[in-house]
Amino acid sequence: MQQIENQESELVPQSHNEFDEIDFRKEVRQFVRDNLASETRHKVENGLYLSKSDYVAWQQALHRKGWFAGAWPQEFGGSDWSVRQEHAFLQECALNAAPIIIPYGVNMVGPVLYTFGTEEQKREYLPGIISSDTWWCQGYSEPNAGSDLAALTTTAVRDGDFFVVNGTKMWTTEAHWADMMHCLVRTEKTARKQQGITFLLIDMKTPGITVEPIVTLDGVHHTNQVFFDNVRVPAKNVVGAEGDGWKLAKFLLARERSFIADTGSKMRMMQQIKVTLRQYAQALSPYQRALKEAALAELDASLTALVALEREYVDEWMAGRDDGIGASVLKVRGSELLQRMTIFWRDALGPHGAAYRAEDRVGGEGLNAKEPWIQAAAVNYGYLYARCWSVFGGSNEIQRNIISATLLR
Amino acid sequence: MTYTPLDSESKSIIESTLRRFVAESYDLGLRRARLSQSPIDYLSCWPVLAELGILAAPFPEELGGLGGCGSDVADIVQTLAKGMLLEPFIESAVIAGSILADGTNAVIRQELIEELIGGSCISILLGARGGLPDALRCERTAAGYAVYGRLAVVPFAAQADVWLIAAVDAESGNPLILRVPRKHATAACQHFQLIDGLPAGDMLFDGQVMPESAVWLEGDSAKRALDMARTRAVSAYCSDAVGVMASLVEMTGEYLRARVQFGVNIGSFQALQHRFADMHIAYVEARAIARALARSIDDGTAGDQAWLRFAATSVIERAAEKIGHEAIQMHGGMGLTEEFGVSHYNARLVAVTRMLRTWVGPEMAPLDRDQ
Numbered sequence: 001m002q003q004i005e006n007q008e009s010e011l012v013p014q015s016h017n018e019f020d021e022i023d024f025r026k027e028v029r030q031f032v033r034d035n036l037a038s039e040t041r042h043k044v045e046n047g048l049y050l051s052k053s054d055y056v057a058w059q060q061a062l063h064r065k066g067w068f069a070g071a072w073p074q075e076f077g078g079s080d081w082s083v084r085q086e087h088a089f090l091q092e093c094a095l096n097a098a099p100i101i102i103p104y105g106v107n108m109v110g111p112v113l114y115t116f117g118t119e120e121q122k123r124e125y126l127p128g129i130i131s132s133d134t135w136w137c138q139g140y141s142e143p144n145a146g147s148d149l150a151a152l153t154t155t156a157v158r159d160g161d162f163f164v165v166n167g168t169k170m171w172t173t174e175a176h177w178a179d180m181m182h183c184l185v186r187t188e189k190t191a192r193k194q195q196g197i198t199f200l201l202i203d204m205k206t207p208g209i210t211v212e213p214i215v216t217l218d219g220v221h222h223t224n225q226v227f228f229d230n231v232r233v234p235a236k237n238v239v240g241a242e243g244d245g246w247k248l249a250k251f252l253l254a255r256e257r258s259f260i261a262d263t264g265s266k267m268r269m270m271q272q273i274k275v276t277l278r279q280y281a282q283a284l285s286p287y288q289r290a291l292k293e294a295a296l297a298e299l300d301a302s303l304t305a306l307v308a309l310e311r312e313y314v315d316e317w318m319a320g321r322d323d324g325i326g327a328s329v330l331k332v333r334g335s336e337l338l339q340r341m342t343i344f345w346r347d348a349l350g351p352h353g354a355a356y357r358a359e360d361r362v363g364g365e366g367l368n369a370k371e372p373w374i375q376a377a378a379v380n381y382g383y384l385y386a387r388c389w390s391v392f393g394g395s396n397e398i399q400r401n402i403i404s405a406t407l408l409r
Numbered sequence: 410m411t412y413t414p415l416d417s418e419s420k421s422i423i424e425s426t427l428r429r430f431v432a433e434s435y436d437l438g439l440r441r442a443r444l445s446q447s448p449i450d451y452l453s454c455w456p457v458l459a460e461l462g463i464l465a466a467p468f469p470e471e472l473g474g475l476g477g478c479g480s481d482v483a484d485i486v487q488t489l490a491k492g493m494l495l496e497p498f499i500e501s502a503v504i505a506g507s508i509l510a511d512g513t514n515a516v517i518r519q520e521l522i523e524e525l526i527g528g529s530c531i532s533i534l535l536g537a538r539g540g541l542p543d544a545l546r547c548e549r550t551a552a553g554y555a556v557y558g559r560l561a562v563v564p565f566a567a568q569a570d571v572w573l574i575a576a577v578d579a580e581s582g583n584p585l586i587l588r589v590p591r592k593h594a595t596a597a598c599q600h601f602q603l604i605d606g607l608p609a610g611d612m613l614f615d616g617q618v619m620p621e622s623a624v625w626l627e628g629d630s631a632k633r634a635l636d637m638a639r640t641r642a643v644s645a646y647c648s649d650a651v652g653v654m655a656s657l658v659e660m661t662g663e664y665l666r667a668r669v670q671f672g673v674n675i676g677s678f679q680a681l682q683h684r685f686a687d688m689h690i691a692y693v694e695a696r697a698i699a700r701a702l703a704r705s706i707d708d709g710t711a712g713d714q715a716w717l718r719f720a721a722t723s724v725i726e727r728a729a730e731k732i733g734h735e736a737i738q739m740h741g742g743m744g745l746t747e748e749f750g751v752s753h754y755n756a757r758l759v760a761v762t763r764m765l766r767t768w769v770g771p772e773m774a775p776l777d778r779d780q
Contacts, residue, residue, distance in 0.1 A: 141742070144669070144670075146670065146741050146742055147670050147671075147741065148670035148671045151670070151671075170742065171742050214746055214748070215746070215747040215748070216745050216746060216747060216752075217737070217744075217745050217746065217747055217752035217755075217756070219747060283541075283542060285770075285772065287771070287772055288770065288771055288772070291771055339734070343730070346759070347763075350541070350561065350766075351541060351561050351562035351763055351764075351766065351767045352561065352562055353759075353763050354562060354603045354604055354605075354609070354759065354760045354763035354764065355562070355601050355602065355603055355604065355609070356602070356603065356604035356756075357601070357602045360601075371599070371601075372561075372611070373599075373601035373602075373611075380604055383759075384752075387734065387737050387738075387744075387745060387752075387755075388745050390738055391737075391738065391741055391742060391744070391745055392742075395738075395741060396738070397678075397680065397681070397738075400680070
């Protein structure tokens, strides 16, 4: 971690008005060191598979400190963090090998509920989100509604005090861990497809719900297809008004994207890449080594630019300015840089860059293993999973549409 | 050795036979099912390949083969690529086959090639790939040759019946190829799985002694044989990659035509059209240079072959990365699933291009190359 501490001067800006960022970063760093379970830290540092309990335990440790929902308003259990503070917090956590915060509850449905929910909904759901006792998933995409989200056809038909839901949702990440789903359903067929969509909270234990695993290209079960067969959901689980779903979804997705550049993780990964390259460079000729170092220098420069870019957007948002496309710009650059970094990392392993077996990163030593093919499992998991980043959360094609549509308006 | 090109009729019969074989035996579901078994049987289709006569493809007619032309072998590998074979067609039939075909003892050579073509013996070349510092060395002892050195990521190390060990004689500096049945040879070997499901191993030779009688080729004839095997290896892996790219471009085209979002086929979006056009350009360029390399086996100089090994690897590595990743991206979520073929083809490209790099390093000096 020594190298990372040396980067401190790069991360911390000269001016800070709301809070002492240097102090806060130190406090976060110390907190992670003292409170992250060593087993979980070992998994993150070595690129190993994390289970639900790793995430829950870490989120609950943050909750005890009052940092889990720091960006929420105080009246709902948050700390009223500014964008800058949240940014500093996330970056420090990632730099110090904490697991990411799973966003479906705290960053997605939580803000929707405290902004648009009824008093009863706030009372019922916010405490479980903050304590991580209720695990949420997000039911948005469908087989024929991916990039074209508004084309969704899962229906909810009113029947007395209930809605009867039928249809299917795709790419429902961690639905197999979830207690609740926040879901977009069609309650009305309208001329404009963005209308007639309703934001509905569904208890995953309701009869008629089937969760089918989808194994992704990394050989891991992260995501699912969820089927609804006459699932009866109480009408009081509608958030906002019937037909408000699209508005709420847009509000939520804007939050999903704000820290999408995930720079803390990338800075940590860059250090790991350097460790790997140093280890494998011994087998290289001086010429091969020079080629690798030149390529690495370019990647490192791109990362410095991404960190600076994210910082500038944060400053803009702090100043109350928003060009509306910052999150899209950061998502495109961030995900594509991640992909370049992981390809480089894979190739730094030399011929062992061809090795991969998903099981080899469940337990064990991962990146720290002496067997190069075990290291390769951790590296190639990163390579394979990086392909997902340019597709999920609004594909990079959609982000580019947003950017150019905004600029060319 | 004279290579005879296949006539067009035989060629089209072979192609349709192989297409049928891939369709019947290499449906993606069957392949996945084979890979999910423990232990994985990497040779279950080997008898079928032998029966189809295709293991004879890399050999000249005088040795009982189909002709052995570089371009014919390349086309065959390209057709088989669609199935992402789990059997060592390239490693045993093409690469080791090339070393066997160059043997100087005509009687034994004939016997071994018949064995190989008949499917009863898998041979693997160890060492001398050229892109890695994986040179083995050997020392003459009273009992024979003691072999030393490490090899990284040797495909099918565990499946081979016979090792062809390429080593440098520590005393004379001459290359030497030893042919040793597995039952008479040992080496420390650690096995693992590649990203496309294929088996490989890291090997350590620590003075294991091979009998004097194991010498298959030595000196200049060993050097020539290794050079040819290297060109054939690179050509075959390049052709494999090109065949996989062809499948990816085709699948992506089908998906762009069929997938509807925003009320239209996504292929109607110009941004995707241009990227698809770039995939096609990368593919035909890769195919062209792979063919040029394959032709150089039949009528190129050693210098042509060396340059084309490098040039083809370089172009194909870039094309593979572009096509593999663009195919995934344009398939969106479907491209990310394990159930669908796109990600498997990309994994195959990753493995094949990593293999290519074991045969071809980046060290070619363009400024010094004769024009």
